[in-house]
Amino acid sequence: MRLTVFGATGRVGHTLVHEALGQGHEVTAYVRDPKRLGLKHGRLFVKKGSLEDGSTVAEALRGAEVVVSAIGARDATHAVTVVTQATRAIVTAMKSEGLQRLVTVGAAGLLPHPAGGLTGEHGLPPFLRHAFEDHRGALQVLQESELDWVVVCPPVMPSGVKTGKYRTAVEALPTGGRQVYAEDVADFTLKAALGTEHHRVRVGIVGD
Template sequence: MRLTVFGATGRVGHTLVHDALGQGHEVTAYVRDPKRLGLKHGKLHIKKGSLEDGTTVAEALRGSDVVVSAIGARDATHPVSVVTHATRSIIAAMKGEGVQRLVSVGAAGLLPHAAGGLTGEHGLPPFLRHAFEDHRGALLALQESGLDWVVVCPPVMPSGLKTGKYRVAVEALPAGGRQVYAEDVADFTLKAATGNDYHRVRVGIVGD
């Protein structure tokens, strides 16, 4: 399968690219700085560019079976909508190139709340407000896109080892979990991208 990965130098994206290559997939990694990727493989193609450049974004995903976005803002307190703008740019390029499937890494705040609305609209700490609004904008763009999308929604993501021990739930966060390793999020995101089990849904994930 051919994948294009945005956010390939981040914790989730880097692990996902590594694992996808190990499984025999062909991967195009879209990065600002190729040196930060630190991977070499016969099936790895590196495309340098910014997410503001619609031409190079389109070139990166041309001919791909699925697009993965693991983009996140480096500073969660900054009000700039990095994820929203990036998602809109990717969606526009996908429509132009006829690529239909996009799997994105979001946040647990995007999941439905029992009282209505999104979880992030209920009791979210102020320092996470900007990050939530950014991810919410990306979710709205996906919901309006007409594409075949999936949003993976983890809570706190410490770095660690890939355990393969995690639980997922459609449109909900599995009970009893408060965190999940970034490496396990990458593992599930790759499964969602290369499989056919999830379509136009949010999927909560927690460590087991």
């Protein structure tokens, strides 16, 4: 399969690109700085550009069958709209190229709360507020689109190793879990992108 990956130099995106290549897929990585990617492969195509350049984003999508976005703000200690703007740019380009399947990495705060609304609207620590608002804006962009989207929603996500031991739930965070390795999030995100099980839903994921 041919994938275009945004956020390929981040923890989840970089691992996902490596895994996809190892499984025999073709990957176009859209990056600002190709040097930060640190990968070379015969099936890897690197496209340099910014998300503000709609025509270049569209070029990176040509020939792709599925799109993955693992974009996140590097500094979310103040108000940011990085994820929202990136999602809007990707959705616009996908529509122009006639693509439908988009899998993104969000956050557990985007999952429904039993009391109503989103989990991030209930007792979220102040230092996570800006990141949540950014991801919530991105979710709204997806929900208003006609794309076949999936948002993978992890809680605390430390770097570690790929264990393959994690649990998922549709529109909920599995009980009893408070974190999941970034490498396992990449593993599930790739499976969601390549599979057909989930459509226009949020999927919570925690380590087992």
